[in-house]
Amino acid sequence: MPDDSWEPPPVLLAVDLVILTLRSMTLHVLLVERGIDPYAGTQALPGGFLSNASEGIETAAHRELREEANLDASRLHLEQLGAYGAPDRDPRGRVVSVAYLAIAPALPVPVAGTDAAAASWQPVHEVSLGRLKLAFDHEQILTDALERARTKLERxxxxxxxxxxxxxxxxxxxxxxxxxxxxxxxxxxxxxxxxxxxxxxxxxxxxxxxxxxxxxxxxxGTRTTLHPPLVRPGPSTTNEVHT
Known part of the structure; x- marks a missing residue:
């Protein structure tokens, strides 16, 4: 028998963006300094909540690209990375975020969005090596985005x-x-x-x-899949780049 007392749990939906580009031959990610709590003053991936109940998730990603980085989604590579919904990922409550990976060449100096005090390009290795800490679970999202990009470069x-x-x-x-x-x-x-x-x-x-x-x-060219693939070299056959 159905439980008539059941109510859907309150869940907020957001999008987060991993925007990658090369600057001076180094892989950079767009980060914003949060201007509000939680994590005020901490670096984070750009993103935000859906603006209203009728806004689609991909539409929200396109909007955040415009607002956070003044980027046109139609002029760059954009793909959905995954959903992140750990119960404690956001101290404000239950927030599920759909993350997107965006890639484009020679991206301009960013302009901070509405909830950000500043926006800047930061070398990815600063986060990977633990020199730069990110808010929420954004370090995990960035790690997943990097592995997605590295794997897709092969094939x-x-x-x-x-x-x-x-x-x-x-x-x-x-x-x-x-x-x-x-x-x-x-x-x-x-x-x-x-x-x-x-x-x-x-x-x-x-x-x-x-x-x-x-x-x-x-x-x-017109080819989107590589055969034979360009297999990523292992550490035994190459020298890793440390900066």
Whole structure:
């Protein structure tokens, strides 16, 4: 027999954004300094609650991208990362957050949103090495987003989302090195890239001068899955990057 006294528990729904970009060949994440409690003065991922009961979750993510970073979701890679709903993740009550991973090249200096005192790009390794603490469970969300990006670089064309419309092989290699946190041999990397048809294609006759030498320009091809995959090297075969 149904229990007529049952009432749904009060649950708030929010979105959090892991926005990644490369700056000076280093992987950065957008962080905001919280201007209100809880965790006032602490760094956090940008995000917020749904504005009303009729707002969709992805719509809320697009809105937060505009409000927190002045970014147009249609011009970057955006995918849902997962849901985070531990009962004690937010001291204000039961809050379930749907996290999104966003990636784009050459993102501008951010502007703080309504609940933030400041917004800035921070090197991801500052969080990974424990030098920078984040509010709520945002360190776990960032860790999950990094592993998602690292894994997808092996089997999809996600790396090109970090690049401008045209790029050199060296710039594409910098993406893999920054996200994977390893050094790669340029000749071996070039050979592996060339084994994947349709991953990148020549961008016409244009060339860019790098270190005194002309470098051929490429753009993203139509292929979205990589076969054979670009397998992430293990620590025994590469040197990890520590900064």
């Amino acid at each position: 999809t064309s996600l790396a090109t989302a970090f690049c401008s419309e045209t790029f050199t092989i060296a710039e594409l290699q910098q993406v893999y090195e920054a996200v994977w946190g390893v050094r790669l041999d340029p000749r071996n990397f070039y050979r592996k890239i060339q084994r994947v048809p349709g991953f990148i294609v020549p961008a016409g006759p244009n060339q860019r001068t790098t270190k005194g030498r002309p470098a051929r320009l490429f753009r993203a």
